[in-house]
Amino acid sequence: MNETLSLFGLSTTPLELLSSLLSVITVWLNIRQNHWGWLFAILSSALFGALFYQSKLYGDMGLQVVFIVVSFWGWYQWLSGDDTHDRLPVTELSWAGRGVAALGWIAGFIALAWFLMMFTDTDVPFTDGLLTAGSLVGQLLLSRKKIENWHVWIIVDVLYVALYVHKGLILTAVLYGMFVVMAGFGLAAWRRSMDGLHEADTAMVLK
Structure with missing residues (x-):
């Protein structure tokens, strides 16, 4: 899985390619709110964990383990639905919820950056810590179908492009550039879904 391949002039490996x-399949299914996306998330996280270990991106490697755990939880959330056990709807955070998410990102960044500096040989502890914490916040918001998850992913994925170029993971950098575009589509699609739900609720009230 570590043999060097050339794809469209880019150097890659079968592990990075798979x-x-x-991951592309995962995001596409997430946009469509298809629960099978969580299965592909688990598989891609396992493979990316091995890839990031080879590149000494230990924060991202550890994040993949957390992603696998959160993916099982998210899969359950999407299947079990809301409090009435209907399909889990797309909703948005309150201002207080957004504040908690932002504080969680900051706290996670500080803790992870310190850990990576003290206990690993990574050369990008701050960047790795910042993006690892942000990715965890995004994944948790995705699990509860909060529309803000797409805002987080857009920010994180743009920064990941630069990190992966720095690490020589060019195909992965291109992939995350695609993720930025897909996150934009996801935000628009989920916004339409949420607006449609609000219109349906309004129609029910008016009847």
């Missing part, structure tokens, strides 16, 4: 393919 991880990227599974």
Whole structure:
């Protein structure tokens, strides 16, 4: 899985290629609110964990383990639905919820950056810590179908492009550039879904 391949002039490996393919399928299914996306998320996270270990991106490697755990939880959330056990709807955070998410990102960044500096040989502890914490926040918001998850992913994915170029993971950098575009589509699609639900609720009230 570590043999060097050339794809469209880019140097890659079968491990990076398969991880990227599974991730694209994951995001596409997430946009469509299809619960099978969580299965592909688990598979892609396992493969990316191995890839990031090889590149000494230990924060991202550890994040993949957390992603696998959160993916099982998210899969359950999407299948079990809301309090009435209907399909889990797309909703948005309150201002207080957004504040908690932002504080969680900051706290996670500080803790992870310190850990990476003290206990690993990574050369990008601050960047790795910042993006690892942000990705965890995004994944948790995705699990509860909060529309703000797409805002988080857009920010994180743009920064990941630069990090992966720095690490020589060019195909992964291209992949995350695609993720920025897909996150934009996801935000628009989920916004339409949420607006449609609000219109349906309004119609029910008016009847």
